[in-house]
Amino acid sequence: MSSSLAGRSAIVTGGGTGIGAACATRLAQDGMNVTICGRTESKLTEVVDRIKAGGASGQIRHQVTDVTVESDVAALVANHVEAFGGLNGFVANAGGGGGMGPYHLLDTDEFLRVLHLNVLGTMLSVKYSAAHMVAAGGGSFVGMSSLAGH
Template structure:
């Protein structure tokens, strides 16, 4: 039996940080490919708005929304239980929720350090730990599991003034590789996608910070952020979303434990 024969057309995909940006693009791509969706994020209002937009684009989409704080173990447990009650076992987990705050290392206090680790790294741990038992059960029954962690090129290299974020994203990449090996013979793959600067709210905030701190124009600030990308542009959320689907689609089972850069060639330089 080939992989294409055993993958149902309506797998249950849970996406964190799904209310906007990369998460919203991933949700749209997975909905268009027949997945049932649980959209998670901090704002119920934003999630419901995103669900409404998705239903307009994909009228037959099956969508559930639930507010969650990925840094809180109890909040995550409650959200996963709701998701399971709605659509059954989660087969695809996309850990997209994240935060980035810029600060020099000497001004990075313990509170900022813990916040960056709690959201970006511990949140990823909480989600995987809560979803894995049901994903394993479904994988044993024949439905492959896919865990995709949205890391960053900051998980592959260093960037100045975001040391806590860099440390957290390096942790996500390491956790991805460790769990991929542990689950390699369990019909579940674990991979990380590492986008460069992507056209999202986080990048808009970075642009505003540069403008405020350096008196550069917005256009100049955007040029600064795209300078390391050989294509001289921001990555688009849909480009990340298409890579997520590629890792979920039939024939992807041998791709495991990878940290794949989506950066226009930045890591090649």
């Protein structure tokens, strides 16, 4: 299949499961070179192997990354750009919930963990990817959310 995505590249956070794995699969099938990341290497390797076995025309690689750690996100983007020569898209899919309920009953540490994962992780993804997409003449940034954010 001919695709306008062929030869371009993207990063997908939270790529080891669910929606992130599905996004990475589709992008690689459409010819994009994709880096997936997450915190659990075994899940990432399984997705990479499945995408390769499916005959995707784009290349696929993985990198263990905690999106709440700035140096991890900086290294993720730098390694992707080095591997593929640039960056055209970013799917900020890493996220999660927990500790929902009345504020006076919330555990502060759990609240901060979720805040860092869902907000800081996306901000760091934009911070380190935007300049590369501008240098490429444009790109797309997709930020995932959930019902908990409405």
